[in-house]
Amino acid sequence: MHDPLTVAFEIRRPWPKRADWRTDRAARTNTRWRLGGPFWVAAGVGLYWPCMITVWHRDPSGYDDTTCRAHHWRLHVHHWRIQVHPLQHLRRRLLTRCTWCRGRSRKGDPVCVSRQWDGPRGRWWQGEPGLYHSDCSSIKSAHEACICEQPVFEHDGWGPCARCRRFRGHRITPAQLARVRELAAIPHGARRVPTALDTTPEAAS
Numbered sequence: 368m369h370d371p372l373t374v375a376f377e378i379r380r381p382w383p384k385r386a387d388w389r390t391d392r393a394a395r396t397n398t399r400w401r402l403g404g405p406f407w408v409a410a411g412v413g414l415y416w417p418c419m420i421t422v423w424h425r426d427p428s429g430y431d432d433t434t435c436r437a438h439h440w441r442l443h444v445h446h447w448r449i450q451v452h453p454l455q456h457l458r459r460r461l462l463t464r465c466t467w468c469r470g471r472s473r474k475g476d477p478v479c480v481s482r483q484w485d486g487p488r489g490r491w492w493q494g495e496p497g498l499y500h501s502d503c504s505s506i507k508s509a510h511e512a513c514i515c516e517q518p519v520f521e522h523d524g525w526g527p528c529a530r531c532r533r534f535r536g537h538r539i540t541p542a543q544l545a546r547v548r549e550l551a552a553i554p555h556g557a558r559r560v561p562t563a564l565d566t567t568p569e570a571a572s
Contacts, residue, residue: 389413509550
């Protein structure tokens with residue numbers, strides 16, 4: 368099944384932000400001006416115009432490119448789903464919690480990794496369910512992986528383990544397995560292995 372949502376329109380905010388990588392590319396290509404689209408170069412400075420509102424068209428068939436595409440589908444107002452990005456970011460910042468550690472979403476440490484496809488949607492006054500910090504998602508994956516010293520697999524070196532009933536991926540290198548074991552040692556709900564410093568009176572206070 369393909370995603371039934373297709374972008375119909377985008378409304379970008381009236382003030383840009385700097386795009387350093389665009390500035391670097393403009394310097395390499397000796398580009399001083401390039402206007403149009405979401406990425407501009409103005410006097411050699413890269414700019415990006417973030418999207419404020421996205422208008423999605425949701426095909427009633429549940430698939431993409433089937434029912435409406437040949438019939439002015441962008442103007443089908445009754446099929447629109449409107450995404451207001453500033454409100455979405457505010458909701459994520461205030462209400463959404465990481466499913467693993469219950470931590471907040473912050474700039475530089477967003478709760479934005481989903482481990483599901485087409486999962487349940489939360490109410491607008493609730494946080495988004497089923498989202499993780501990037502490292503928390505990796506830790507959860509490690510807790511779900513086979514880290515047995517002497518695993519018993521259905522296949523040659525990979526697959527479900529008969530000992531722990533967990534799965535090990537194909538062609539996992541020793542270095543990757545060591546990293547998985549390191550992450551699996553982190554307690555449930557934590558983001559790192561507790562150290563002796565965490566149990567001192569100063570840390571407790």
